[in-house]
Amino acid sequence: MTDTEQQARCGYVAIVGRPNVGKSTLLNHLLGQKISITSRKPQTTRQNTLGIKTEGDVQLIFVDTPGLHTNQDKAINRFMNRAAESAIRDVDVVVFVVDRSVWTDADERVAGEVSKSGAPVIIAINKTDRLENKAALVPQLQTLSRRFPEATLIPVSALHGQHLNELEQAILAHIPQGTHYFPEDQITDRTQRYLVAEIVREKITRQLGAELPYEAAVEIEEFKYQGKVCHISALILVERDGQKKIIIGEKGARLKKIGQQARLDMEKLLESKVMLNLWVKVRRGWSDDERALRSLGYDE
Incomplete structure (x- = not known):
């Protein structure tokens, strides 16, 4: 094994959360280019999409997932839930995207799946740019700290790219040594x-x-x-x-x-x-x- 191969790091990062919480926007900004479609409408993302970011010796393989949701039982809803649940398994780190102030039954559903994954958890508290008073974030931070005492909490704005460097550094802390799975110029697995x-x-x-x-x-x-x-x-x-x-x-x-x-x-x-x-x-x-x-x- 060469010195370069020994220094290389590569890992999978699942981006999960309820519908319309900003997962695809977050992925696009982390990659610096758009590969996942976005809208304000829930359930825009339907299938897991890989976003691949290679910088030097490190390759991060992000998995953008459909939003886990409840109370809908069509075949496509079941498919989206299965896709999201499968992405949480066998990853090196989970980024759980939540809203700055709202916690719903769908969030609780995602939290249950995240807790079962066994992977390190980073909670990205999104849309914090919309808070006029940052003190309003404290109750949500306290609730999340109790629910996930081992998780790292990072307030971000996916839309405006705020605090994404801190998020990426937190992710890198959990990425193991290993050879890269994809060529350095490939940004997605999709055709x-x-x-x-x-x-x-x-x-x-x-x-x-x-x-x-x-x-x-x-x-x-x-x-x-x-x-x-x-x-x-x-x-x-x-x-x-x-x-x-x-x-x-x-x-x-x-x-x-x-x-x-x-x-x-x-x-x-x-x-x-x-x-x-x-x-x-x-x-x-x-x-x-x-x-x-x-x-x-x-x-x-």
Whole structure:
């Protein structure tokens, strides 16, 4: 073994928490670039996504997870919970993201899984930039200290990148020696095809907000380069005719806007000109159909 291999460190870091607490935003800021889609809508993240950060001898493999949630029992909810629970096992450290002032049943559900993991726990108390009086954070800190006496507590703002250096240093303290699993220039385990589908889904989620339940999926039907142009055809799946009308909008205006915004992000991701075509199709009950979910890639 070379001196470089002996000095190398590599470890897995699960980022967990209830829906819409800021896990994907945190991952994107830790990596310094965007690989996970974000919105203010719960359950935006559906599958575990690796974000790989290699600096010198250290490689951190972050696992962005769906939010663990309660009181929803569709097949897709069960899948997301299984994905998040599996990520907590066999990691070197768990970053448990919580809100600055709110503790819910969903937080308690995550706390139970985190307690069973056996891994060191760092609690990132998010959105602290919104506190006018920092003393308001004290009750939450006291509650978390009692609940996780061995955990390291770090107030952060994922959105504004505040105190993320402290968070990363706390993570590094738990990363073991070991050779790197990924090339130093790789930032995710996901394919470009997956990432462009997620970009479309993000634009739908951000545009429609409460108008459309999260029962929308995106399937890439064509992804090919012709010269310097990448041609992408994406099928947006919804569960009801009314949802299809909402996404298309009056005279197709909303679908056009979704496509325009998605194409710009795709061109940044692919560093190429993109020709994007979007269609909307009703596939009834897909979110509660195990076979349909597997066909859409929900098969981890």
